[in-house]
Amino acid sequence: MKRTTRLLVITIGSLLVAACGVGGGPAPGAESGQRTLTWASTGGQFQEDEKNALQIPFTQKTGVQFINVSPAEQAQVRAMVTSGKTIWDLANMSWIYAGAYCGELFEELDHPALDRSKFPPGTTSDCFVPTYRYANIFSYNADMYPGEKPSSIKDFFDVERFPGKRVVFDYPKNGLLEAALVADGVPPEQVYPLDVDRAFRKIDTIKGSLVFAPSYGAIQQMLVDKQASMVLTVTARTIVSAQSGANLVPVWDFTTTDIGALVIPKGTPNKDLAQEMLAFVTEPEQAIAYARLTGTAPSRPDVDLETVGYTEEQKRFNAFLPNRGVTLEQDKQWWIENTDALTARYTSWKVG
Template identity: 80%
Template sequence: MKRYRFFTVMTVGALLISACGVGGDSGGSTDKTLTWASTGGQFQEDEKKALQEPFTTKTGTTFTNISPAEQAQVRTMVSSGKTIWDLANMSWIYAGAYCGELFEKLDDPALDRSKFPPGTTGDCFVPTYRYANIFSYNADMYPGAKPTRIQDFFDVKRFPGKRVVYDYPKAGLFEAALVADGVAPDKVYPLDLDRAFKKIDTIKGSLVFASSYGAIQQMLVDKQASMVLTVTARTIVSAQSGANLVPVWDFNTTDIGVLVIPKGAPHKQLAQEMLAFVTEPEQAAAYARLTGTAPARPEVDLDSIGYTDQQKKFNAFLPDRGTTVEQDKQWWIDNTDALVKRWTSWKVG
């Protein structure tokens, strides 16, 4: 298996201490407690309200919540044989790259992959929600001509100003660059990285690479950037915080959020039952209502969710929202390591 060195930086500290004495039984325990690792903040609070509390009501299962959920901690737990997490909210790339090694394969029949959109599942993951990488601009900073297409993100002459992006290649910038350069959306994959980097080079001096989603939000609210390419939920929160954002429905990429089960999880079977519960229409709709994301299963009627007007404004899955392309899961699993290295060198070059 290809090794993803950028995933393996370890911060072990208290993890081994807290894991001391915990075995790796992957499903036999009758203890109805799940340890849930996630991102912290409001989004983990939304998980508690929309997903965990109803499961507790239904099954009596209780939850221990931990944050943040980091890949290095999973590696440490698994390598020491002391896994204490049952579910973790982290990138599907990890689960795809280390399926069966650091993460459990999902084998519960209730996790029927035919229920999910094509290209959104793997042996170790199914989607728990869907989101988009959205191109938006600050209307206060463009009182005249307005951006209307993805090419405008790369047109600094007609639309000057800083563009803020998350400092990670999988944030939609490469697909956007190729489409802006004339590649048909259905021909974006496999990514032509030479062509994409050449296009991104044309705006490199206007790009700001944010180290966190919180930094993106702050820059938008403070008008330190006039355009942004970022995820659905962060776009909504930025708008709620005062940034006068307008989405451009021309071309955007879509992606999934997942909950994965670390290898040797103490309660694997119960964790899989929780995964099946999370994707059921009632819970999926409740989580979408809180976060503005979209349910993972397409049969959930988006009109039934009860989105706020602001959530609807930034929802790429509603009708008449331009062209969207699902990020190719296998391409990113196979190529992220090399692309992150190239991205890092390119930024300082």
């Protein structure tokens, strides 16, 4: 299954989805010569964490000011680049877009400070490097299973022993396909390239118990209200759901991991400065500050997780700490090449 047409425009964030207005026009301060970067992201608490952990320290170090807009949508990037009026300098959006349209809609990264050897294998491309890492975590509500407890990814697909609704974010790269294959007996190291037919056959066995949530907020609400007994969702939302009252217990058997990325829209007049900011974001001090706020993991393996200062709640749901079963990084190139066809099939399968 190859990407033979343009990547479908799917409005997603790296962790959260928000619906706020997008700013336009020249950046304030541009006329006076003040250095300014426009940063597009997902809004809400997620973007506030970016401001506090990443932007404010850069301003204190360099004097560069930031203008924050949201949401960071692929359609907006295309419109800006096509019109020759790129006003965003950095955008927090799926690396799939940057991989699919590298050099066309997104700038290639060529700053010497962005040394790709600093990052885990398979997490970089010409147009993106990771700014943080997260996981698609399988958890269950302990209140809803007072007897036998789920203990492996196979239990997510066993509705006889473990009845109840399973909730996932409504997007095919949510970890469900990989989980289905491993639950069906595929060794984790052989998951890629994905056997999509086999994965959908396995998911078919629990289709009646699956809930496809339109937002991460909906996932959180379902878990708190006990409308779902199991969940497969991202690190930050798992933590927030537990903090909001859902009695979640993670199952460390098989877990897919992924990255968040800041990408640079093509045509920004501030490419060099944006790359300086991107390099700054991945430095240990900022990476630790951001991880401490969000519960995600720094993008660089040379950052000792013990130095982050995670809360006990964050530690419980951190897939990158020791003794967390098997973790598998989602294959970046496979997803870049196959997302068009897979998304079309996924959409058809849901309504079929």
